[in-house]
Amino acid sequence: MSKDDKTDQVIVLGAGIGGLTLALSLHQAGIACRVYEAVAELKPLGVGINLLPHATRELSELGLLPALDAVGVRTREAVFFNSHGQLVFREAAGTDAGYDWPQYSIHRGDLHAVLLNAVRERLGPESVVCGHRSTGVDQDETGVTARFAAPDGTALPSMRAALAVGCDGIHSVLRKQLYPNEGAPRYSGVNMWRGTAKHRPFLSGASMVRAGWLDQGKMVIYPIRNDVDADGNQLVNWVAEIHAPQPALQDWSRPGRLEDFMPAFENWHFDWLDVPALIRSSDAILEYPMVDQDPLPKWTHGRLTLLGDAAHPMVPRGSNGAGQAIIDARFLAGALHKLGVGTEALEAYDRVRVKATTEVVLTNRSNPPDTILREVFQRSGGQRFERLEDIVSTGELQAISDNYKRVAGYDPAALKARPSYL
Numbered sequence: 112m113s114k115d116d117k118t119d120q121v122i123v124l125g126a127g128i129g130g131l132t133l134a135l136s137l138h139q140a141g142i143a144c145r146v147y148e149a150v151a152e153l154k155p156l157g158v159g160i161n162l163l164p165h166a167t168r169e170l171s172e173l174g175l176l177p178a179l180d181a182v183g184v185r186t187r188e189a190v191f192f193n194s195h196g197q198l199v200f201r202e203a204a205g206t207d208a209g210y211d212w213p214q215y216s217i218h219r220g221d222l223h224a225v226l227l228n229a230v231r232e233r234l235g236p237e238s239v240v241c242g243h244r245s246t247g248v249d250q251d252e253t254g255v256t257a258r259f260a261a262p263d264g265t266a267l268p269s270m271r272a273a274l275a276v277g278c279d280g281i282h283s284v285l286r287k288q289l290y291p292n293e294g295a296p297r298y299s300g301v302n303m304w305r306g307t308a309k310h311r312p313f314l315s316g317a318s319m320v321r322a323g324w325l326d327q328g329k330m331v332i333y334p335i336r337n338d339v340d341a342d343g344n345q346l347v348n349w350v351a352e353i354h355a356p357q358p359a360l361q362d363w364s365r366p367g368r369l370e371d372f373m374p375a376f377e378n379w380h381f382d383w384l385d386v387p388a389l390i391r392s393s394d395a396i397l398e399y400p401m402v403d404q405d406p407l408p409k410w411t412h413g414r415l416t417l418l419g420d421a422a423h424p425m426v427p428r429g430s431n432g433a434g435q436a437i438i439d440a441r442f443l444a445g446a447l448h449k450l451g452v453g454t455e456a457l458e459a460y461d462r463v464r465v466k467a468t469t470e471v472v473l474t475n476r477s478n479p480p481d482t483i484l485r486e487v488f489q490r491s492g493g494q495r496f497e498r499l500e501d502i503v504s505t506g507e508l509q510a511i512s513d514n515y516k517r518v519a520g521y522d523p524a525a526l527k528a529r530p531s532y533l
């Protein structure tokens with residue numbers, strides 16, 4: 112493709128969850144695009160993530176639920192425990208909660224593979240171009256010119272299109288181009304250790320568990336694959352979180368050490384799960400700091416805009432990072448379909464999604480769903496309780512959960528009533 116080839120109307124920078132969802136959505140809208148990815152070869156990365164009903168509604172409209180059912184777990188409930196294993200709060204999730212769309216717990220690599228396979232099948236094998244690291248995007252009155260480099264730093268031919276969308280993650284090149292003085296990601300004061308292990312089903316067999324609190328150690332645990340062996344075991348994802356004065360290095364492949372976090376969870380032997388045994392049976396442990404960025408006032412600058420973690424990196428406290436990227440992609444494709452492939456659509460996207468995601472980013476810092484655990488910890492002093500209702504009412508805890516659903520965009524009634532983006 113030459114510099115002057117204008118076949119592709121949109122250049123998508125980054126083949127992550129947001130970029131691939133955008134490509135599928137643009138294709139559905141009849142808008143030509145191509146995805147450029149920095150790495151030479153796309154491989155499965157990360158561990159487990161959750162897709163809430165507002166995200167799976169969008170993937171359902173792309174016809175992807177059968178593929179997700181083949182690799183993920185339909186989450187049936189969200190359950191909260193204190194560090195003593197006492198039940199604090201339980202509520203149904205996904206279709207079990209009356210949504211028209213499921214909630215999934217899924218390996219990030221499996222979700223990525225579903226999206227990537229769909230893009231290559233629907234848009235063609237050349238629709239995702241690897242080994243093209245963005246080095247910047249220039250724009251003029253008629254379009255954009257994206258510059259690239261190979262993995263070894265060699266300059267590659269520039270590409271031309273009407274618009275460019277930065278879907279290149281928390282270290283986005285396009286974000287740095289638009290906001291060169293922003294600075295490094297903001298550390299939350301919490302480090303995370305993550306892993307997966309084979310384990311027999313626990314609780315409902317499709318439960319998302321949050322337990323403990325950061326002052327003593329907090330865990331998030333849920334299954335992400337069913338029937339991974341002949342014994343009917345699941346692949347279970349776990350995340351350990353602890354307050355730490357210094358952040359870990361920001362490298363998703365950085366190995367974690369048991370001795371750095373295991374003491375906080377050594378006594379977590381519950382009747383529903385032996386947490387230390389689960390952790391020790393993991394094949395590998397990864398360490399990562401919990402970071403975000405202060406919300407930007409604007410993502411769109413002329414013919415350039417941002418999407419997903421490039422636009423609104425958030426601390427992973429509400430299962431919303433991937434979900435908000437998916438919603439960004441669908442809203443943007445809808446705006447381009449309705450308003451044309453130009454700056455008017457980018458501005459409409461900016462007006463709605465900047466405001467919506469800013470509220471999510473700030474709520475994830477202060478009052479995410481695991482605020483339920485914080486309230487119980489603070490009111491009980493981290494001790495066992497005799498009767499939960501003596502320290503907090505179920506109504507108070509339900510209000511925390513309901514408020515987050517409203518902020519994040521998956522209040523059941525509002526989600527069902529909302530028109531499709533595309």
